[in-house]
Amino acid sequence: MAFSKKPWAEPYRIKVVEPLKTTTREHRLKSMKEAGWNTFLLHADDVYIDLLTDSGTNAMSDMQWSRMMIGDEAYAGSRSYYYLEEVCRKYYGYKYILPTHQGRGAENLLSKCTITPGQFVAGNMYFTTTRQHQEIAGGTFVDVIIDEAHKSQSDHPFKGNIDLDKFEKLINEKGAGNIAYITVGAPVNMAGGQPVSMANMKAVSELAHKHGIKVVLDATRNIENAYFIQQREEGYKNRAVEDINHEFCSYSDAATVSAKKDLYVNIGGLVMCNDPDLFDELRSLIVVYEGMPTYGGLAGRDMEAMAQGLIEAVQDDMIASRVRQVEYFGNLLKDAGIPIVLPIGGHGVFLDARKFYSHIPQSQFPAQKLAADLYIESGVRGMERGIVSAGRNKDTGDHYYPALELVRLTIPRRVYTQAHFDVAAWSIMEMYKNREKARGLKMVYEPKYLRFFQARFEEL
Numbered sequence: 001m002a003f004s005k006k007p008w009a010e011p012y013r014i015k016v017v018e019p020l021k022t023t024t025r026e027h028r029l030k031s032m033k034e035a036g037w038n039t040f041l042l043h044a045d046d047v048y049i050d051l052l053t054d055s056g057t058n059a060m061s062d063m064q065w066s067r068m069m070i071g072d073e074a075y076a077g078s079r080s081y082y083y084l085e086e087v088c089r090k091y092y093g094y095k096y097i098l099p100t101h102q103g104r105g106a107e108n109l110l111s112k113c114t115i116t117p118g119q120f121v122a123g124n125m126y127f128t129t130t131r132q133h134q135e136i137a138g139g140t141f142v143d144v145i146i147d148e149a150h151k152s153q154s155d156h157p158f159k160g161n162i163d164l165d166k167f168e169k170l171i172n173e174k175g176a177g178n179i180a181y182i183t184v185g186a187p188v189n190m191a192g193g194q195p196v197s198m199a200n201m202k203a204v205s206e207l208a209h210k211h212g213i214k215v216v217l218d219a220t221r222n223i224e225n226a227y228f229i230q231q232r233e234e235g236y237k238n239r240a241v242e243d244i245n246h247e248f249c250s251y252s253d254a255a256t257v258s259a260k261k262d263l264y265v266n267i268g269g270l271v272m273c274n275d276p277d278l279f280d281e282l283r284s285l286i287v288v289y290e291g292m293p294t295y296g297g298l299a300g301r302d303m304e305a306m307a308q309g310l311i312e313a314v315q316d317d318m319i320a321s322r323v324r325q326v327e328y329f330g331n332l333l334k335d336a337g338i339p340i341v342l343p344i345g346g347h348g349v350f351l352d353a354r355k356f357y358s359h360i361p362q363s364q365f366p367a368q369k370l371a372a373d374l375y376i377e378s379g380v381r382g383m384e385r386g387i388v389s390a391g392r393n394k395d396t397g398d399h400y401y402p403a404l405e406l407v408r409l410t411i412p413r414r415v416y417t418q419a420h421f422d423v424a425a426w427s428i429m430e431m432y433k434n435r436e437k438a439r440g441l442k443m444v445y446e447p448k449y450l451r452f453f454q455a456r457f458e459e460l
């Protein structure tokens with residue numbers, strides 16, 4: 001085989017393995033029916049290659065496991081907290097750091113401390129848990145992402161960027177005092193893992209600060225974002241990902257993080273800020289929802305693993321192999337003519353269900369069905385990211401009809417090999433040949449909050 005460019009390889013070797021289970025199509029069809037056509041409701045034991053999420057599904061390193069042994073489980077003043085604080089300060093640069101049990105714990109605290117009921121929150125496309133907490137705190141989310149983000153085939157290199165005109169229009173219409181903050185997710189999960197450029201982040205920060213509006217970063221996958229900046233933005237080619245990440249954070253006032261992604265752990269979150277008054281409020285509220293400020297719902301050993309995970313995550317070769325594995329999988333599908341979101345994102349490959357199942361109307365949940373069918377045919381589990389995930393407008397009660405109707409195939413870090421992606425890609429290509437036979441779904445159970453996690457469906 002001739003290589004068109006220099007190949008890459010993982011900067012680690014495998015020390016421990018976990019067997020995978022294969023099942024029959026008959027068994028999977030039965031399991032899917034029992035799960036109400038919702039991949040979240042399957043038993044993980046019935047899944048072969050699990051691409052549901054990259055959240056908490058990471059493989060930890062030998063150093064992370066070693067550090068877990070020295071976790072300090074003190075209720076108050078844990079040494080492991082002070083170590084985590086030091087490492088986070090070094091790599092993210094914020095003054096004040098609090099651990100939380102996971103990302104949504106951080107979002108809950110931040111939303112409660114910063115949103116006055118009736119205020120608006122601007123952002124670059126909604127994220128499910130983030131918007132839910134903003135709404136529970138009395139806020140209304142307004143999407144100010146660039147239009148390209150809503151187009152699955154646009155090849156804009158920074159589809160996560162904020163549209164500065166949309167943001168300025170919002171400020172002029174509502175008044176700066178009625179905007180609690182602007183939240184920048186980088187990369188944007190729901191848009192397909194699409195990054196935000198440094199230039200855009202800087203411009204957003206300038207515009208927001210000119211009007212006295214705070215910038216809150218969702219830094220959950222910030223290191224992936226920094227890698228894209230290094231690869232795609234002029235002036236960053238020779239800068240280390242570690243530096244780029246630090247500079248990006250410096251344009252924001254606060255950040256929430258689900259550590260279950262970039263930080264290579266199975267549980268954990270962070271809320272960080274520079275303002276002592278905000279810190280004071282967060283520190284006061286954290287004891288109500290999470291625990292003492294020096295453990296925030298985590299064990300000491302979890303904080304040790306997070307700190308070590310962050311040190312590993314910012315290494316250029318580690319992040320390059322992470323993103324390039326996603327790219328490898330995406331290219332297999334793209335080259336076979338399977339409709340996916342382009343450019344290929346940082347944490348997963350997203351199938352375009354509008355194109356894949358073009359005969360199923362959005363009201364019959366084509367992405368939900370595609371995720372279910374993929375599982376039945378191959379044992380590969382992905383998740384819906386379309387009309388079900390988008391939920392309902394909190395004022396009118398109507399479904400949102402998002403432009404993107406996607407199935408996300410998310411890549412856990414350091415878990416699967418290229419051969420797993422060959423098998424997953426082959427299964428999708430086989431399914432694509434028979435796509436006209438698929439039928440849509442109707443929703444038969446809809447929970448009040450974050451419905452996609454637990455909704456149930458029947459086949460039409």
Ligand SMILES: Cc1ncc(COP(=O)(O)O)c(C=O)c1O
Nearest residue numbers: 102103104127129189218220258
């Ligand atoms: C971009 C983003 N923000 C926030 C969260 C919330 O984090 P968690 O799942 O740890 O609560 C997630 C994942 O849920 C995410 O992908």
Ligand SMILES: N[C@@H](Cc1ccc(O)cc1)C(=O)O
Nearest residue numbers: 052053054055128129189258
């Ligand atoms: N943040 C995780 C877990 C999650 C999944 C879906 C959600 O809508 C919310 C949370 C992820 O993106 O995979």
